[in-house]
Amino acid sequence: MHIYYIILVFASAFGGYFAYGRPHSISWLAAAVTNMFLAGFVYSNGRQIKINRAFAILCFCVALWTLSVFGLYIITDEHGAGHWIRFLRPGYFFLAPSIFYFMLALAKSDTGKNIRLVYVSFTIAAALSLLNYTGFFDEGIVSRGLSYFPKIGKRYIATLVNLGFWGGWGLFFIFRAYGRLASVRERQQLKYFFAGSSIALFLGLVSNTLFGLGHSVYPMGGIGIILYALIVSYAIIKHQLMDIEVIIRKGIIYAALTLSVIGVYAITVGISAGILGTRAGNWFTNALGGIVIALIFLPLRSRIQLAVDKLFFKDKYDYHKTLSDFSRDITSILDLELLFRLLVNNVTETMHIFRGCIMIYNPDRATYETRYCTGKDEEILRFELREADAPVEWLNKHASALNLAAHEESSFPQLRDRGIMLVIPLINKKRLVGMMNFGAKLSEDAYTSEDIELLMTLSGQAAIAIENDQLSARMRELEKSLHQADKLSALGTFASSLAHEIKNPLSSIKTFSQLMEKRFNDTVFREKFSAIVPQEIDRLEAVLNQLVDFGKESSLDFEPVKIGKVIDELFELVQYEALRRNIKVIKECGASLPPVAAVEQQLKQVFMNLILNAIQAMPAGGEVRISAAAAADSRIGDIVRVSVKDNGSGIPPEAMARIFKPFFTTKADGTGLGLSITQRIVRDHGGAIEVNSEPGNGAEFIVKLPVFAVAQP
Template sequence: MDYPALLLLLVGTAHLTVGCFVFGRNPKSAVNRSFLVMAVLFAIWAFLGAAVYLPELGTDPVVVGRWAHAVALFLWAGFVSLVLVYPEGDTRTPLLLRVLVWVVSGIIATMAVFTPDLIQEAQVEKSQLRAVYGPLLPAYFGCISLSLCWIIGESLYRRKHSRGKRRVQIEYLLTGLALAGLSPLPSNMVAPLFGIHSLVWVGPCCTLIFTAMVAHAVVHYRLMGIRLVVGRGVAHVLALLIAALVFFGLLWLMNALLAGTGTTKTSIAMLATALLFQPLRNRVQNAVLRYFHRPPYDYQSTVRDASRALTATLDLNAAVDYLLRTVCATLRVERGLLLLHDRAAGGFRFKGVHSGWAAQEEEEPSPGGLTRISPLTIFLEEVQEPVVREELAVRLPGERGRAIERDMKHFGADVAVPLLSGNVLWAILLVGPKISGDVFTTQDIDLLSTLGAEAASAVVNAQLHEDAMQADRLATLGGLAAGIAHEVKNPLVAVRTFAELLPEKHEDVEFREQFSQVVVQEVDRIDRLIGQLLHYARPQPPRLEPVGLNELIQETLQLLSYEAARCSVQVETEFAEPLPRTMADASQLRQVVLNIALNAIQAMPEGGVLRITTRLLQGRTAAPYLLPAEERIEIVFANTGPHIPEAHLARLFEPFFSTRSEGTGLGLSICKRIVTEHHGEIRAATTEEGLTAFIIHLPAVCPAENDPALCLLEEEAGGLVAAGWARG
């Protein structure tokens, strides 16, 4: 038997095996049925090719060649049908058009088989099939070319409009079809046109690339929804078989190369090959195990890194994002999702999701949340440990177990992990199935439990920090209550005065015009004041934008005008002009200015001076946590209030440390966090004149003369990073 015939028989058998396996997993699926048709056509094409090289069968080369070309034409129709319904069975192509593809292919194939219009003569000489083509060849090639264009266009369209798992599956199908469909073209279509017929057997063999791609995607990416778990015992057997095949192949090669060279050389070669078998087997075994089973992750390193990252941030969104990314990357799961305890509603609301696929899933509607009395929530509070969905039938048989399973299935979760702090359920981590289809091992569950404990502490700390910031905002506004009332009362007095005079001077045109202007101005003044208060009091999601610090300070000082007048404090400002902008969240910086300035005014109840200056500093800073900008903006708040001892200056930014009996000790610590997250620094000092000063440095990343749209910024977990700016 010639080696081309043997290869083609093996290829056909492989196609039938994979096709039947895929079809057997879901016979009702249109995708699986289309794939079976493709596999059968591949196998028939390979078997017909093998028949050409088996003269003992007595087959007519003309008949075999015609049938082989007809099957190859049907292959392209099968390609089209598979692509149109892949990957989930849906299609946007009308049924009539899909049927038309098969009808046209059938007409041309019938003419190719029963007439000499495609192959007029054929013969086998020295294991080479030589054919003389007829006038049907252009139509044959044209049909294949149109099918190829349709396949590529439809695949690219579906890839463009897909995300996540769906996109990965389409990419694998597209790659497999491209390799299997385009590889035979040079050997089976182009070469025969130039009289080269010795490579026609290569075409059917190239289709094995498609089957190999499908098998790989089934093992690693659950192609067509097939979940295949290869046990370690099976993997060891496969490794042994592969090593044995390689070993016997080497023996055959040695025998062929050393035949007739003497017994000694042959014996030495055989002995060397035998000695190489054990290392070869070990290497092949390790490679097979790595292929079917992902190498174990470093448990200790993963937990250590997660602990450092989660404890280093007080940003809730950053902590949630890091947790989900770590779980998806380490365990290679389809997605991770977090439900956070909603203290207002009493349940658990959707907080964040991350996809484990290379391309993120399309934005989907929020999956909702869970009530406090849902079966899954109650069970997690009871057991206080991870729950695996596949174990519920054994662990908790009955209706309650099925109810918990329905809750987990709603979120597409295979594991639910409670995030507990002090026996209180703060959040629920829902982990989807592994991309490879593997089960969750004991080590996986232990890792999720440990990460859940670390994340619970981070979530609690972040929420407490948010509460502290909100409390500090409200406390600051409470201290400004008298000033706010005064600022609102003044314009109201003007409006009331004009309103009382209006009946008497209604006919006075000048009075009415003045009245209209005054009322509009004073109402706008109240509206701006209330807008500033709401913007300050309500915590907003960080919004990064170019901020002019001179303008921001001036606007914030308007809220303190009454408080400064009441305490007889003179506010002096000295702003550098022009001053570059900084990329920041304006509301957060406004909170910093308001806290520091209000503290200074309240520290001088008998009167004094608050001097606020800004200037531009050149040169890079040496502080490791600061942005390495070439320019920095310095803001100095200096006041003539009581002297603060040197020992207290370093502790002013510690939480709950205060030099005033009525202070909470949170304001300055929050200011320090905000400034640090903007990659700046803040410190307290005593000036040469003996004034108490708070000095802030912020990176100047956006020149004032530039368009704000040119300022670039990136976000990192736990902070803000200015990426730079471009001059116009």
């Protein structure tokens, strides 16, 4: 549509050239341009809305009529005037049906048999247009001053009767609608339209008809149409006659732009004449002016638009700017509940909306559930929509805002019963992840196309944030499952060690139980039994407790954990496996290590992975040295430094940069998850993990964990 407006701007300037020296024609040119602009803009911004379509048709017909009168003022020969009036006068004939159609739409009566009446009125207008081509309504072309005008005959009265009939019938629907409307805003809409139409009809049709009959009456039609446009424009701004408040803003912008373009052209011509001595109309001057205008047009339009917004539409500018700024910050909000609260509250408070809520899709129940709502209305808080419900189907089909003001009053009762007037879909990757529902504005103003466009931009950012959070939640669940799988994998690797730890006490218990029957009366035997069997049972219970503790899921609450205790428990678990592989495990821990802030089960997983890797790195046997000591780190602060070192073959240089990447492994049967999960756990604890290795001299993994800080009173 921008091309349409640009053409309109230059056409206005072109028409102004011909209007020079004929002041009576200027008002008609201005009226034609204004209505052409209104027709194009209203239609392009609401072609699916009946009242917008009807208003666009009316504006187009008014533009043709005023353009036909403008042409008569600038055409200087009788023959040309005759052809012109036959070509463009149909705009006047189609005024009657277009006025009737718009009045029906404004009164919300454009249904059923009334629509058939609209078809009849347009058919009559088409028949009158055909008669006009034969000269049926005129008695020749007469000279009036410097111009030529048709002298209308008595047959022309039929067209006035037609206009009065359909206009009067339309007013009947307007008056009837006025009586049943409860909304103050809608009553004001009808008042302003009636006032503007009356002025336009009286000044335009009456004065022009008398002028056409030969009476000395100043033709006020163009001025009447301009007054009509001003009154309707005021109604648009003050009482939201239609969703076209933005038209006024655009009209001011393009009017200022037209004057600026003319000014730039004049300056260019003046400079060219002063420096190069060229004349206006010279091809070089015109080309130079065109180039200058082309270069400055877009930047100039942006600057004028900003100035108009701040000067004439400050309230709109303020809340549009506020919400635009907020939309840029949405994706940085990580707490989903906070996002819902800020999103709904910001929109409802900034735009002064009665109610707002947000609904998010729950895949487990296949429903859209209310997650946040302004106020404590239990009915809204419990509100749900299924995938088969009409609002959801409409949003999935159209992927655009659902403005209930543009639909029949009987449609979408689930929304209307709860006071919802606008639904903004939350769509990401062509999937409806949720929706924002808003009630009416406190001012009773309608939602403009710019309001909806802004909210759609906001919803796009919100949908991305919601999808990111849901993906993060799934990733956390997957990571949790991988952590658990890694633990079980480690336990599987140490199965023989665990079997040995369990087998020894069971063997002792079995031996004593087999001898019990034969030596029950042996006092010494019973004393040994009483001393040894409970110890073996305690030992067995300790092994099983360690096994259960290591395998169970851990919480995310950090507590003071003693590293020495963790290493001691793992040391007991790995002893048999190490001996079986001819590996010596050496433990060197400081006497009084400070506790670290950690989740104990996750630390066990970290060190189990590192010890397991060290043992598996020495198939021919060797030595694993585990050491822990208090230290200080320039980045972390006070730490406990734990080292797990082996004297195996070391890590290949080409693998050093990739060992912590998920699914990278140098083992034939490895998963490549152990070190990746280890690094993630250490980082989640605010620590760091480092690796040192030289081919042939083994590898050393160093874990640095922050010391648990005791809160000061």
